[in-house]
Amino acid sequence: MTTEAPSASHCFDFESDFIGNWRCIPLCVRRKLDLCGIKLKLNHWLALNQDERQTLVDWLDTQDALEQLGEHLLSRTETMADGQAKTLPIASGEPWQNPQQIPEVLIEAAQLRGIPLQTEQWGALNELERFALCKLARPGHDHHNLEAAFSEVLG
Template sequence: MSERVIDQARHCFAFEQDFIGNWRCIPLCVRRKLDLSGVKLKLNHWLGLSQQQRQELVDWADDPKALDLFRDHLRLCTAAMADGMVTDLPVAIAEPWQCPDQLPDLLLEAAQRRRIPLVLDRWAGLSELERFALCKLARPGHDHHNLEAAFSEVLA
C-alpha cells in the first residue's frame, strides 16, 4: 500500500490548529525533522526564535541534504541563546514510525483501549508523518491530550 500524498515536510494536523500561525508549540512536522536530523530543540529555543524563523522551520524541506542544512541552521540560530546551542541526538533510524511493515505494540494497545480498529494494512498506508504523530502522541509519559483527535484525523 502506498503512502498518502501529503507534504510531510510542512503539513500541520487539524488537531494542532490551536497553535498554528502563532507557533507557540513545536508542530509535529518540525519535530519529525528534528528527529530525522538528530537535533534536540528545547521549547525555550523554539520560543526564542522569531515568528518568521519558526515559520521558516515549518516550511523547511525534509530531504537528506535539507536536513543537514536544517541542523546547521538551528545550531547557528541558537548559539547565543540563554539555553545554549541545540544539542545533538542520534538520527532517527528504524524507529517504529519509520517501519510501515510493523505495527508498534504500544500504538496497537493505545488504539485497542480506545476501541479504534488499527491493522497493519492501515498502518502501512499512512504517511511517515502520520505514523510519527501517532507514535509520539502515544508514547509513555506523554499526556495523550491530542491522541484521540490524532486517531480520528489520521485514520478517518
C-alpha cells in the first residue's frame, strides 16, 4: 500500500508505459476530473502540450484548486477541434470515496483473480488507490492493468 503517496499527482507503476509522454490520461488526473465534474476527452488531452499535461498531473486536489481546474479546462478547451469539455456532476458518494465498503464489482474482480481483499485493506488505501481499482474493475473497461494494479496497491 502506498498511503503516504500524495494522491493529487501520484502516478502508478502500472501506468509507466505512458508516464512522461502522457499519451493517456493518468488516473490521478482522471480522479481530479471526476472531483471537478469535467469530462475531458482523450483528444482534448492530446491537444494539450507536454507542459500543460504535466501541469494537470501536478494540479492540487483541494476544493479550491479543483474548482479552478474545472474553470481552467472549460476555458482551455473552448476553441479545441473537439469542442469544449463537458461538465458532469461532481463525484459524490462514489464507491471509491467510501473506505468502509468494498464495491461488489471489485470483490468479484479480486475473487476472479484469486486475490484476497479485506475491508481493512480497502479502508487503509488512499482515495486515489481506491479510485484506480474501481475504475480498472468497472464493467466494459479493458482490464489489462487490473492485476498489476491489485499487485501494486495491495502488495
